[in-house]
Amino acid sequence: MATGSAVPVERRLPGDEARALLDLTRDLVDGELRPRAAADEAADRFPREVFRTLGRSGLLSLPYPERFGGGGQPYEVYLQVLEELAAGWLAVGLGVSVHTLSCHALAAFGTEEQRERWLPAMLGGEQLGAYCLSEPQSGSDAASLRTRADLEGEEYLVSGTKAWITHGGHADFYSTMARTSDEGARGISCLLVPGDAPGLSAAPPEHKMGMRSSPTAQLHFDGVRVARERLIGAEGQGFxxxxxxxxxxxxxxxxxxxxxxxxxxxxxxxxxxxxxxxxxxxxxxxxxxxxxxxxxxxxxxxxxxxxxxxxxxxxxxxxxxxxxxxxxxxxxxxxxxxxxxxxxxxxxxxxxxxxxxxxxxxxxxxxxxxxxxxxxxxxxxxxxxxx
Missing domain, CATH: 1.20.140.10 (Butyryl-CoA Dehydrogenase, subunit A, domain 3)
Known part of the structure; x- marks a missing residue:
């Protein structure tokens, strides 16, 4: 079911296009990010509209293929854009990094049909993603996660709690690792969970010493039904x-x-x-x-x-x-x-x-x-x- 291949990106040496992209990023940082960063940090205010602005400018999808709505840029260019964003406001730079991370499973391991169906919307600029691996009792030891996804007919029934989720409660989709068997790391699978799925809820955001404008929260899966077609890769390939x-x-x-x-x-x-x-x-x-x-x-x-x-x-x-x-x-x-x-x-x-x-x-x-x-x-x- 899965390709398992690296995300195909045409190799482009940094040149005029990359310089124009970095100039655009610096303009957005100076005009949209830096002037409001301190106030939003102090107020614990998540700047969701800033991500829409970045998305409409093409900055939420840079390292992914153009045929799916991505920017087709090499990582060498994408990371320099990320550095510029983080210099202006880390919550935004890290948020873009998390969104890119959350798209990776589908882009690299999904079938062609899955990519064509869901990836364009994920890369289109209006959606924001999150990555769900850590749990309250499994951080560095991620293979010990307990969230379960039990197959019932053509749906997985997902129950458990994820922790330290950037954009938790705000994301439009969650790339979620859940246990489909008890075979340790080989029993973990990856599901693409819609952000509005019934039974999915977020706890109040954590009170953090920094990055206060970036919401970090636990996610509770209370019998969330996820269609089998949203399994990314094969069962047991999630880790x-x-x-x-x-x-x-x-x-x-x-x-x-x-x-x-x-x-x-x-x-x-x-x-x-x-x-x-x-x-x-x-x-x-x-x-x-x-x-x-x-x-x-x-x-x-x-x-x-x-x-x-x-x-x-x-x-x-x-x-x-x-x-x-x-x-x-x-x-x-x-x-x-x-x-x-x-x-x-x-x-x-x-x-x-x-x-x-x-x-x-x-x-x-x-x-x-x-x-x-x-x-x-x-x-x-x-x-x-x-x-």
Whole structure:
């Protein structure tokens, strides 16, 4: 039933089209995202209409085939767009990454009939997706999930609870991993669940230290009926599908981390140039200029790492290890850079009058989502040793 192939994307070297796409993204960031980010974060307000704007601009479907309504862009270009979005507002950049992740199962493992039926709407710009793998008692140990999908005739009856779902309660569709047998990881299957399915409900959003405008909630499946035709791949293939999606999703998180770090560096550099102490700009002091230099170097190294991994993906080469390395390095770098940015601003960096403290709070979650950085080290280590 499933193809299991990588999503077919025509290879395009970054050129005029890519530069135009990045220019469009920067214009949207400056005009639509950055001016309202702080207020919406403070108010815990989810900017659903912003995603519609991005969708109508073609930015919600960049790495998917044009014949299904996608942008046909290589990951190398898509991730740079994601970095720009995250630099303006992480909740939006990460939201686009999650939507892309939620489309991956159908695009890469669905049948041609399934793709033609559902993918154009998912990529059309009006819908927003979510990815349902984690549960209250299974985070890093995702293979131990308990949500069940029992086949009754031509429908699966889904019951259980998913946790830490970005866009939970707001998404139009959920790529959901559920247990169809008791065979461990081989008993997990993937279902494309409509957001308005009877019996599906969301708990109140989690109260988070950062990313407050991005709703994260538990999802309750209370006997949700899902048509058998919405099974993506074969029964028992869901864990394989989930891991394949996470490889790509980790590159999205890496790009978002570099975006947040770049925003923090830009703020710190502007502050160092304008802030005067002892009769001169604080940028003139070697201790501070060295700090800025280290921040910039971490960002450039992270950007090079995620782009190198993206090129492997675009060329059809294995990239699991490289994606884990990019996610690990870029998110750790973002945490260090945002911490240093607060230090550059001194007391002002610790207040909500400047975005430095928000960047710091946002960076932390990037070390956790799409597999903690401890899991990334485990993945990398296993690739090195073969165990």
């Amino acid at each position: 394989q599908i989930a891991l394949a999606a996470l490889d790509s999703g980790r590159l999205g998180i890496a790009a978002c981390a570099v975006g947040v770090a770049q925003a923090a560096l830009d703020l710190a550099v502007d502050w160092a140039r304008s802030r005067r102490q002892f009769g001169r700009p604080i940028a003139d002091f070697q201790g501070l200029s060295f700090l800025l230099a280290d921040m910039a170097t971490r960002i450039e190294a992270g950007r090079a790492l995620y782009l190198a991994a993206a090129r492997r993906r675009d060329d059809g080469l294995p990239f699991t290890r490289e994606a884990a390395m990019a996610k690990l390095f870029c998110t750790d770098a973002a945490m260090q850079v945002t911490t240093d940015a607060v230090q550059v601003l001194g007391g002002y960096g610790y207040t909500q009058d400047y975005p430095a403290e928000r960047y710091l709070r946002e960076a932390k979650v990037l070390q956790i989502v799409e597999g903690t950085n401890q899991i990334q080290r485990l993945v990398i280590g296993r690739h090195l040793t073969g165990h």
